[in-house]
Each structure stands twice: as structure tokens, then as C-alpha cells.
Amino acid sequence: MNFQRLANTRGLLHFRFQALALGVMLLGVPGCQPELPGEEWEPEPATVAREMRVANSLTTQALVLNAISTNPTANTLVATGGLAPLFDPVTGNSYLRLQLRDPDAQSFMSYLVGCALPAGHNVLWKDPLTLAVRSWEGKAGLCPQWETGAPSQVCKNRVSSCLLARNNALGRRVELSIRGEDALQPTLFSLENETRPVEHDPDLGNNRVPSYVACTTAQSGMNRDCGWKADFIGRCNAGQEVRLGAGGKAPDQCATGSALGASSGASMMLRVCEGIIGCDQGNTRQLGQSEGTCATTDAAVTFTCPASGFFNVMSAPYDSTLTGSVTVAVETGTPAATTYRLSEKAVFRVREGAYYGNIFDSGALATKVFVEESGRIVGKEQIIQGSVYRKMFSCQAPEWTDAAAYATHRVCALPGSGSNCAAQPVGDCIDYTNRSYPASKCRKEDGSVVAGDWDFEECYDSTGTLWSEPITVFLYEPCGLTSSASSKTCTWRSAK
Structure with missing residues (x-):
């Protein structure tokens, strides 16, 4: 489920769901993450091409101290009513509108609606600060x-898991793959057959890569940084030459090579970037670009496969005022391992952990944040030891070198002291040496509804209560939710 891929924001659940300020983690060696049991090198087709990638950029501080979910009155109102009528700009609940004077409450609601409702559905609300709808x-x-209408308990649990999965201490917009099960809706968490590059760079905040933004004036040529579109993601062997095209011959094979791919409409250009995030001209991730090869206007690129083993392709018409399309193809045979149009499963391979519980229990809050009639926001400066939500939990994949340390950094706004946490870390989801509870916090590490996605299912909390709506997060790279690297906290160890 590429929640947009829910960027944990586009998204990352596409949902590529889009985690700390505080602790930096050592990035595992690119390309050396272990494959999960049963996972092949090439992408496997999914049962349904439904985007459940999401982006992860809700800050932990906003999740744990906001005037909606950590306000018992507002929490109860939201948990027992329909979102559209509660926040209707004209007839909505006046108390909830007052609480939206807290910007973190607005952010929380944006993620709640993103998790709960399908694409194409929205909730209108009136900004109490600007009066804009x-x-x-x-x-x-x-x-x-x-x-x-009011959500069921199962609904509240599942949305709670989604909200927790999409938060991170720094608010970095990183795309995730979220996975889970619903026997009544077998396709709810189906993975994408083909997954597109990420359009937001975490180092640019919540901004898109400029090249993905529409041109405001007519421009031409491959060096422009506007008007490009994301094509797909590929995988290759580090250090080997890769050739791909959209109708042209590879520039180093004009005499002997064959045309690769095709294009239609306007003359089209290609740009190739390292990893899964698009790039601008001259960016360090740029691997190559073309507006035509071999004395033609047909584009093709030859580049050296980067150390990460991943690349993505962008396309654009030579003239930004025109339109066209491409069908990108890679050279077959050498290197034989180059694969293009990867599935969500093939891109998001690093299993992070599972998140579960219930945020929407006003009796299980460790604090209260609220907005007074005067507009003053009360409770933002609190430091709460442990989890603010007493019924939210996380378990970590056993592949982390220090799962406990990683978990604290993942779910706590102040990980150094274990304070202002959004959940209580309970240990390894699966202990390979003892798969029984309490050593293993989950009964399954690959639910049967969507076989082969390696999601943790049926997970216990610290009291031994079983939760049936966990969401498992998969990342593209181990330290994607952190801004830098320096300690063992984020080291992904070798497979057992």
C-alpha cells in the first residue's frame, strides 16, 4: 500500500505514507539490506495495482500535543461522529472549530482524513484564523x-495505526509502503504492480522537486527544471553500464545499437536520477539526461549504475508548451540484471516494524492540550514521560541492530529521555529464536490475506492484549526517516 505512498505525504501509502530531531542514525551500506524471506530480486506482480504508498511527515510533537487528539473533549467528539458534519464550514461543531486554532490540530486532522477516507473524498473545514474554507x-x-458517520472500533484502530506509522520526530516527508490485512476487504492493502518515483525530496521540506512543477513560461531544452513527469523506477548492478531510451539509440552505440523504447507526440527528453527521488539538472543524484542521440531527436541515455542499485526516470517534452508521452525500455542482455518498472514490494524492501492500538480513547490520554476562547493554546510546553497515548504500541522488525533504540527514536519526540512518545515500544515483532509470546510480540510475520508482503499480524501490547489491526511499515532505505547518520541506532543487520 503506497500511501504517497502515505510521504508516512503522497503516500507514502499512491499511498506513499510521508520520522528525530534528536538522534541520528547510521545509514546501512546502500544496496546491502537483506531481502526478506521468500523475496526475489525481481519485482513480483501484485494482485491489484492500487496505490497504498504514503508520505510520512507528521511530526511526533504535533501528533502527541495537539488540541484535537490530545484534548479529551475533542477526541471524543471526533471518535463518535462523522468527519464531514463535525467540521462543516457552516454547521460544524463550534468547539472543534475553536480547537483548530492550533496549527498542530489542523495537521493532525489532515493526516486523519488522509488515513480514513479514500482518494477523491474530502472534508471541508473553515480555518478559524483566516476564515478561509x-x-x-x-x-x-x-x-x-x-x-x-461514527467509525467502528476496527476503523478507529486501523486509522490509529496509520497515524502512528506516518509520524516522525523531524517531520521529514519520506514515502513508505504500509501493509496490513482486512479479511473483509482483501484488496485494501494490495501493493502496486509498478511504482513511480517520489516527487518530494525530504531535504526540501514539503516542497516538490522543482522539475516536477509546471513551467510558468514557455521553455525548451533538457536543462530546464520545470515541466517534467515521473516515469518509473529501475534496479541494476552497481558499477555496470545501463542503457535505456524512449525511441533513441544509446549514445555510445549509434553504429551498432538498436532503438530502445518509444515516444509519441512532441519530441521527448529523458533524465535519469539515482535512487527513487526525482532530481533537477545538475543535482548530485542526476545520472544522465538526453534530448536526442545519434543525430536524432529520439532520446536515450547511457549511465553507470550507482552504488544503491536503484535509478528512476523522468520525461518531458523538449518544448514545454507541447505534450507527448514515452515508453521507456532498458537494454536487455547486458547487464541482464537491470529491471525497470519495479513493483512497490521491490522498491520498499526494508521492514521497519508494526504500529497498532487506539488513539481515539479519551480516557487513555496522559495529558490535555486545548484552545481557550481567547485563542490561547494551553499545554504545548509539557514533557510527558513515556507515551501520551496509553493505548498505542509499536514493535520493531528483528533485523535492526538495536531495535529498542530505533523504536524510541521512531515514536518519541524527545527520544533521549523517552518522553512525549506517540506509543509504547514493546520489543521485537518476531524473535527468530522464540516465535512465541512474549518473546515475539506478533503471532504472524506474513498474513495470509495478501501473501508475500511480510506484514506483521495479530500483535500483543505490553499487557498481553491482542490487536488485530496493526500496520507494518516498509522503507526504501533504513535511515530514510532521519536527516543524518552517525550511530548504531539505525543500522540494519544481516539477515539471519
């Missing part, structure tokens, strides 16, 4: 009934 957009569709 705005919209929170649906994305993952984990609880469609919440749009107009």
Missing part, C-alpha cells in the same frame, strides 16, 4: 464510513 483530502481509504 479549506479541504482535507482522503488518500488511504481505511475507514470510509467515518466521512459521514
Whole structure:
């Protein structure tokens, strides 16, 4: 489920779901992450091409101290009513509108609606500060009934898991793959057959890569940084030459090579970037670009496969005022291992852990944040030891070198002291030496509804209570939710 891929923001659940300020982690050697049991090198087709990638950029501080979810009155209102009527710009609940004077409450609601409602559905609301009518957009569709009526307990649990999966201490917009199960909706967490490059660079905040933004004036040529579109993602052997095209011959094979791919409409250009995030001209991730090869206007690129083993392709018409399309193809045979149009499973391979529980239990809050009639926001400066949500939990994949340390950094706004956490880390989801509870916190590490996605299912909390709605997060790289690297906290160890 590429929650946009829910960027944990596009998204990362596409949901490529889009985690700390505080602790930096050592990035594992690129390309050396272990494959999960049963996972092949090439992408495996998914049962349904439904985007459940999401982006992860909700800060932990905003999740644990906001005037909606950590306000018992507001929490109860939201948990027992339909989102659209509660926040209707004209007839909505006046108390909730007052609480939206807290910007973190607005951010929380944006992610709640993104998790609960499907794409194409939204909730209108009136900004109490500007009086403008705005919209929170649906994305993952984990609880469609919440749009107009009260959610079921299963719905609340599943959306809670989604919210926890999408937060991180720094608010970095990183795309995730979220996976889970719903026996009544077998395709709810189906993975994408083909997954597209990420359009947001975490180092640029919540901004798109400039090249993905439409041109405001007519421009031409491959050096422009506007008007490009994401094509797909590929994988190759580090250090080997890779050739791909959209109708042209590779520039180093004009005399003997064959045309690769095709294009239609306007003359088209290609740009190739390292990893899964698009790039601008001259960016360090740029591997090559072309506006035509071999004395033609047909584009093709030859580049050296980067150390990460991943690349992505962008396309654009030579003239930004025209339109065209490409079908990119890679050279076959040598290197034989080059694969293009990877699936979500093939791109997001690093299993992080599972998240579960219930945020929407006003009796299980460790603190209260609220907005007074005067507009003053009360409770933002609190430091709460442990989890603010007493019924939210996380377990970590056993592949982390120091799972406990990683978990604290992942779910706590102040990981150094274990404070202002959004959940209680409970240990390894699966202990390979003892798969029984309490050594292993989950009964399964690959649910049967979507076989082969390696999601943790049926997970216990610290009291031995079983939760049946966990969400498992998969990352593209181990330290994607951190801004830098320096300690063992984020080291992904060798497979057992």
C-alpha cells in the first residue's frame, strides 16, 4: 500500500505514507539490506495495482500535543461522529472549530482524513484564523464510513495505526509502503504492480522537486527544471553500464545499437536520477539526461549504475508548451540484471516494524492540550514521560541492530529521555529464536490475506492484549526517516 505512498505525504501509502530531531542514525551500506524471506530480486506482480504508498511527515510533537487528539473533549467528539458534519464550514461543531486554532490540530486532522477516507473524498473545514474554507483530502481509504458517520472500533484502530506509522520526530516527508490485512476487504492493502518515483525530496521540506512543477513560461531544452513527469523506477548492478531510451539509440552505440523504447507526440527528453527521488539538472543524484542521440531527436541515455542499485526516470517534452508521452525500455542482455518498472514490494524492501492500538480513547490520554476562547493554546510546553497515548504500541522488525533504540527514536519526540512518545515500544515483532509470546510480540510475520508482503499480524501490547489491526511499515532505505547518520541506532543487520 503506497500511501504517497502515505510521504508516512503522497503516500507514502499512491499511498506513499510521508520520522528525530534528536538522534541520528547510521545509514546501512546502500544496496546491502537483506531481502526478506521468500523475496526475489525481481519485482513480483501484485494482485491489484492500487496505490497504498504514503508520505510520512507528521511530526511526533504535533501528533502527541495537539488540541484535537490530545484534548479529551475533542477526541471524543471526533471518535463518535462523522468527519464531514463535525467540521462543516457552516454547521460544524463550534468547539472543534475553536480547537483548530492550533496549527498542530489542523495537521493532525489532515493526516486523519488522509488515513480514513479514500482518494477523491474530502472534508471541508473553515480555518478559524483566516476564515478561509479549506479541504482535507482522503488518500488511504481505511475507514470510509467515518466521512459521514461514527467509525467502528476496527476503523478507529486501523486509522490509529496509520497515524502512528506516518509520524516522525523531524517531520521529514519520506514515502513508505504500509501493509496490513482486512479479511473483509482483501484488496485494501494490495501493493502496486509498478511504482513511480517520489516527487518530494525530504531535504526540501514539503516542497516538490522543482522539475516536477509546471513551467510558468514557455521553455525548451533538457536543462530546464520545470515541466517534467515521473516515469518509473529501475534496479541494476552497481558499477555496470545501463542503457535505456524512449525511441533513441544509446549514445555510445549509434553504429551498432538498436532503438530502445518509444515516444509519441512532441519530441521527448529523458533524465535519469539515482535512487527513487526525482532530481533537477545538475543535482548530485542526476545520472544522465538526453534530448536526442545519434543525430536524432529520439532520446536515450547511457549511465553507470550507482552504488544503491536503484535509478528512476523522468520525461518531458523538449518544448514545454507541447505534450507527448514515452515508453521507456532498458537494454536487455547486458547487464541482464537491470529491471525497470519495479513493483512497490521491490522498491520498499526494508521492514521497519508494526504500529497498532487506539488513539481515539479519551480516557487513555496522559495529558490535555486545548484552545481557550481567547485563542490561547494551553499545554504545548509539557514533557510527558513515556507515551501520551496509553493505548498505542509499536514493535520493531528483528533485523535492526538495536531495535529498542530505533523504536524510541521512531515514536518519541524527545527520544533521549523517552518522553512525549506517540506509543509504547514493546520489543521485537518476531524473535527468530522464540516465535512465541512474549518473546515475539506478533503471532504472524506474513498474513495470509495478501501473501508475500511480510506484514506483521495479530500483535500483543505490553499487557498481553491482542490487536488485530496493526500496520507494518516498509522503507526504501533504513535511515530514510532521519536527516543524518552517525550511530548504531539505525543500522540494519544481516539477515539471519
